[in-house]
Amino acid sequence: xxxxxxxxxxxxxxxxxxxxxxxxxxxxxxxxxxxxxxxxxxxxxxxxxxxxxxxxxxxxxxxxxxxxxxxxxxxxxxxxxxxxxxxxxxxxxxxxxxxxxxxxxxxxxxxxxxxxxxxxxxxxxxxxxxxxxxxxxxxxxxxxxxxxxxxxxxxxxxxxxxxxxxxxxxxxxxxxxxxxxxxxxxxxxxxxxxxxxxxxxxxxxxxxxxxxxxxxxxxxxxxxxxxxxxxxxxxxxxxxxxxxxxxxxxxxxxxxxxxxxxxxxxxxxxxxxxxxxxxxxxxxxxxxxxxxxxxxxxxxxxxxxxxxxxxxxxxxxxxxxxxxxxxxxx
Amino acid sequence: xxxxxxxxxxxxxxxxxxxxxxxxxxxxxxxxxxxxxxxxxxxxxxxxxxxxxxxxxxxxxxxxxxxxxxxxxxxxxxxxxxxxxxxxxxxxxxxxxxxxxxxxxxxxxxxxxxxxxxxxxxxxxxxxxxxxxxxxxxxxxxxxxxxxxxxxxxxxxxxxxxxxxxxxxxxxxxxxxxxxxxxxxxxxxxxxxxxxxxxxxxxxxxxxxxxxxxxxxxxxxxxxxxxxxxxxxxxxxxxxxxxxxxxxxxxxxxxxxxxxxxxxxxxxxxxxxxxxxxxxxxxxxxxxxxxxxxxxxxxxxxxxxxxxxxxxxxxxxxxxxxxxxxxxxx
DNA sequence: TTGAAAGCGGTACCAG
DNA sequence: CTGGTACCGCTTTCAA
Numbered sequence: 001x002x003x004x005x006x007x008x009x010x011x012x013x014x015x016x017x018x019x020x021x022x023x024x025x026x027x028x029x030x031x032x033x034x035x036x037x038x039x040x041x042x043x044x045x046x047x048x049x050x051x052x053x054x055x056x057x058x059x060x061x062x063x064x065x066x067x068x069x070x071x072x073x074x075x076x077x078x079x080x081x082x083x084x085x086x087x088x089x090x091x092x093x094x095x096x097x098x099x100x101x102x103x104x105x106x107x108x109x110x111x112x113x114x115x116x117x118x119x120x121x122x123x124x125x126x127x128x129x130x131x132x133x134x135x136x137x138x139x140x141x142x143x144x145x146x147x148x149x150x151x152x153x154x155x156x157x158x159x160x161x162x163x164x165x166x167x168x169x170x171x172x173x174x175x176x177x178x179x180x181x182x183x184x185x186x187x188x189x190x191x192x193x194x195x196x197x198x199x200x201x202x203x204x205x206x207x208x209x210x211x212x213x214x215x216x217x218x219x220x221x222x223x224x225x226x227x228x229x230x231x232x233x234x235x236x237x238x239x240x241x242x243x244x245x246x247x248x249x250x251x252x253x254x255x256x257x258x259x260x261x262x263x264x265x266x267x268x269x270x271x272x273x274x275x276x277x278x279x280x281x282x283x284x285x286x287x288x289x290x291x292x293x294x295x296x297x298x299x300x301x302x303x304x305x306x307x308x309x310x311x312x313x314x315x316x317x318x319x320x321x322x323x324x325x326x327x328x329x330x
Numbered sequence: 331x332x333x334x335x336x337x338x339x340x341x342x343x344x345x346x347x348x349x350x351x352x353x354x355x356x357x358x359x360x361x362x363x364x365x366x367x368x369x370x371x372x373x374x375x376x377x378x379x380x381x382x383x384x385x386x387x388x389x390x391x392x393x394x395x396x397x398x399x400x401x402x403x404x405x406x407x408x409x410x411x412x413x414x415x416x417x418x419x420x421x422x423x424x425x426x427x428x429x430x431x432x433x434x435x436x437x438x439x440x441x442x443x444x445x446x447x448x449x450x451x452x453x454x455x456x457x458x459x460x461x462x463x464x465x466x467x468x469x470x471x472x473x474x475x476x477x478x479x480x481x482x483x484x485x486x487x488x489x490x491x492x493x494x495x496x497x498x499x500x501x502x503x504x505x506x507x508x509x510x511x512x513x514x515x516x517x518x519x520x521x522x523x524x525x526x527x528x529x530x531x532x533x534x535x536x537x538x539x540x541x542x543x544x545x546x547x548x549x550x551x552x553x554x555x556x557x558x559x560x561x562x563x564x565x566x567x568x569x570x571x572x573x574x575x576x577x578x579x580x581x582x583x584x585x586x587x588x589x590x591x592x593x594x595x596x597x598x599x600x601x602x603x604x605x606x607x608x609x610x611x612x613x614x615x616x617x618x619x620x621x622x623x624x625x626x627x628x629x630x631x632x633x634x635x636x637x638x639x640x641x642x643x644x645x646x647x648x649x650x651x652x653x654x655x656x657x658x659x660x
Numbered sequence: 661t662t663g664a665a666a667g668c669g670g671t672a673c674c675a676g
Numbered sequence: 677c678t679g680g681t682a683c684c685g686c687t688t689t690c691a692a
Contacts, residue, residue: 002684002685003685012662014663015665015687017686026662027662031661045466046685046686047442047686048439048443049380049382049383049443050379050686051685052379053377053379053380053383053668053684054668054688055668074399090439093423112375112376112377113379114377114379132373135373136373217603218607250607250609251609273549274548274604279580332668332669333669334669343680345672345678345681346678348670348672349671349672349678356678357678361677376670379669380670380684382670383670384670384683385672386671
């Protein structure tokens with residue numbers, strides 16, 4: 001089914017059908033009705049590929065995330081999609097599983113689809129990809145990487161502050177043996193968190209620590225915890241790169257009959273919903289995904305944010321939240 | 331950047347560039363190299379919209395889910411995407427949040443994009459939409475709804491069996507006061523589970539029960555549990571429509587200082603990863619998402635499944651799994 | 661208010 | 677092995 005057939009049936013030209021379908025005011029009411037009737041009878045659906053091609057814009061935004069299974073990313077996706085829909089865009093989502101190769105495929109795909117804006121919320125970003133995207137002139141937002149210019153914006157969360165707060169808090173509770181559970185991506189922001197951890201912990205002369213990494217999943221968190229204990233190290237506090245992995249850690253501690261927080265304190269990061277639902281609820285650091293999603297949209301669709309310049313650096317401050325997974329050192 | 335420019339720079343015709351880019355063997359090695367060089371220099375990305383339009387196929391599959399935040403759906407998404415990618419397709423995902431209106435939008439979008447196959451894994455499906463999709467001749471798979479024909483397949487999970495096993499098991503443990511926590515979608519499969527619950531529980535003359543519903547989320551599960559207790563009913567066992575909500579229920583019970591399973595038994599459904607990570611790990615019913623994802627793909631892309639007829643009914647049997655959230659009635 | 665026609669960027673068939 | 681070219685379905689001037 002295409003415009004031509006609808007036009008034939010409605011007894012008008014394809015130009016008129018196009019106008020009617022797109023709600024362009026020029027069309028007379030009676031004509032419009034005839035067109036819609038014909039379209040309905042023929043079970044007509046505008047071909048969006050053709051529309052994008054002819055129109056020069058796809059009315060689609062893209063979001064690439066490292067791991068949509070982790071609610072942190074999904075929360076951003078959700079608000080971004082809502083904004084997009086509200087403004088007549090659709091959101092194409094893609095997952096990289098933290099793999100550089102997949103990231104490259106996703107980027108090519110998004111560019112190939114000629115998305116009108118692209119948000120890249122991944123930690124494995126590499127400069128050559130940023131350049132690649134930059135050269136296409138597609139408005140883009142990167143997360144914790146790259147620098148603002150042209151049509152590229154940049155959202156930067158101050159992890160360092162967050163981790164510092166966590167470490168300070170634990171130290172004030174007399175903890176001295178720390179473990180850091182990260183995931184495999186070596187670059188920012190994990191890298192940043194890890195570095196921040198090292199810096200913070202190094203400030204205390206009596207502190208001992210150990211760092212382990214595993215995949216960003218419940219299993220990954222659990223394995224990481226297992227690894228720590230297998231090494232013989234006995235932390236009094238386990239600081240996790242995010243809540244998702246922390247839930248895995250909690251599970252392993254339960255297995256080992258260690259009580260949280262009496263025997264070991266555990267902290268997460270992100271403040272995903274699950275952090276409130278774990279047992280015990282996690283002490284964590286809140287990252288405002290709503291705000292990030294919103295700002296991302298505004299950066300991608302400048303018309304939606306009058307007064308705010310495109311291509312800017314957006315800094316987000318995290319917020320420390322104490323729940324029940326932390327307590328005085330044993 | 332388009333074919334023409336690449337052709338000019340490489341000193342060949344656009345037909346040749348097209349062939350080279352698409353790895354059609356006819357092209358001579360030297361020519362191919364010239365083309366790729368030119369393409370790289372010009373930062374060329376094939377316009378996928380144009381390709382879909384001209385080629386008559388989009389090389390994309392669509393998946394519409396009720397709630398991608400629920401790992402049940404996400405697990406299916408994951409394997410479907412893997413299969414798709416392995417076969418040169420991309421997967422377009424969309425979320426309905428259980429809203430009929432959004433479902434309709436998503437369907438229109440997928441048809442508009444001319445996906446080569448569409449999986450609709452939602453519980454709020456309505457017959458008119460099935461017809462709509464049917465008339466487009468796009469191969470489709472529905473979950474627990476519609477009937478197999480033409481190019482439409484149909485995956486049906488035997489929930490009834492699963493719920494029956496759960497209820498029987500609890501009854502054998504001397505439970506007699508049951509609560510069922512569902513989510514708001516009234517149609518299959520939730521409806522089916524709910525009905526199955528009623529049938530199963532009605533078989534025992536001494537059984538009492540109560541049914542509540544809330545949104546499919548952690549919060550929804552928690553609220554549902556709160557609602558049960560607010561009503562004055564004191565169940566010895568809470569049967570949840572899925573694991574995701576069950577985790578919310580567990581949280582509320584903790585709040586009420588009720589021990590699981592000593593004071594109350596709780597069961598989930600689906601067997602998502604989180605079910606093993608909750609405290610206590612959930613007794614649940616396994617639904618093989620991997621298999622569902624795989625079968626869905628095969629139904630959508632018949633070439634991938636030689637020997638298997640397109641448009642068939644696929645029946646999946648769930649499997650009862652006992653963990654630690656269930657025990658003898660108090 | 662409507663129609664005719666020139667693209668948009670590819671694909672694929674037909675010649676050579 | 678390569679080039680020419682007729683579409684694919686829609687948007688968008690330009691005229692009428």
